[in-house]
Amino acid sequence: DTGVSQDPRHKITKRGQNVTFRCDPISEHNRLYWYRQTLGQGPEFLTYFQNEAQLEKSRLLSDRFSAERPKGSFSTLEIQRTEQGDSAMYLCASSVSGWGEKLFFGSGTQLSVL
Amino acid sequence: DAKTTQPTSMDCAEGRAANLPCNHSTISGNEYVYWYRQIHSQGPQYIIHGLKNNETNEMASLIITEDRKSSTLILPHATLRDTAVYYCIVSGLNNAGNMLTFGGGTRLMVKP
Numbered sequence: 001d002t003g004v005s006q007d008p009r010h011k012i013t014k015r016g017q018n019v020t021f022r023c024d025p026i027s028e029h030n031r032l033y034w035y036r037q038t039l040g041q042g043p044e045f046l047t048y049f050q051n052e053a054q055l056e057k058s059r060l061l062s063d064r065f066s067a068e069r070p071k072g073s074f075s076t077l078e079i080q081r082t083e084q085g086d087s088a089m090y091l092c093a094s095s096v097s098g099w100g101e102k103l104f105f106g107s108g109t110q111l112s113v114l
Numbered sequence: 115d116a117k118t119t120q121p122t123s124m125d126c127a128e129g130r131a132a133n134l135p136c137n138h139s140t141i142s143g144n145e146y147v148y149w150y151r152q153i154h155s156q157g158p159q160y161i162i163h164g165l166k167n168n169e170t171n172e173m174a175s176l177i178i179t180e181d182r183k184s185s186t187l188i189l190p191h192a193t194l195r196d197t198a199v200y201y202c203i204v205s206g207l208n209n210a211g212n213m214l215t216f217g218g219g220t221r222l223m224v225k226p
Contacts, residue, residue: 045213095212097211103212107155
């Protein structure tokens with residue numbers, strides 16, 4: 001069990017640019033979640049996948065955000081035309097579906113939009 | 115909106131037990147109580163969860179009141195490395211995705 005891996009750890013970009021983050025879940029975990037966390041706040045749910053299917057999206061996930069999980073393994077989160085308000089920590093978590101499901105989080109990608 | 119209420123911050127002396135309370139008066143019969151913690155610059159870490167009965171694992175104990183309207187997380191011998199934000203979360207007993215709703219949590223400071 002190598003844990004949930006996220007890449008990059010930090011990303012600095014200019015307003016209007018596109019960025020993409022990657023998440024590698026724990027092997028054999030069928031669910032993968034994306035959260036966003038701003039300074040001083042708790043994480044907020046964005047979206048989740050069961051295998052390759054995206055089953056739920058938060059209203060926080062605007063049209064500029066898109067997430068994929070091809071083949072039900074790693075996932076990518078892309079933000080197009082970034083805005084300063086997108087600056088946050090983007091967290092990924094994975095789990096095995098079932099009762100009393102436990103989420104295992106990665107260390108996150110810190111995005112700064114200048 | 116988060117369905118739990120926690121104190122904003124707490125202090126604890128190193129080596130003593132840390133007791134973190136949580137109110138969840140609107141909890142439904144099919145909802146678990148989960149505890150996660152977040153150490154600075156890291157992602158949240160699962161600690162423990164329970165439905166009705168008290169639970170214990172290598173990290174902590176969870177005491178849930180009989181009416182399930184409140185619970186207490188107990189770290190039996192707090193160390194400096196336990197300094198973190200602790201989140202109490204209630205989440206549905208279902209198989210349709212565990213979309214945790216984090217509140218503000220309790221900032222626990224363990225002091226020497």
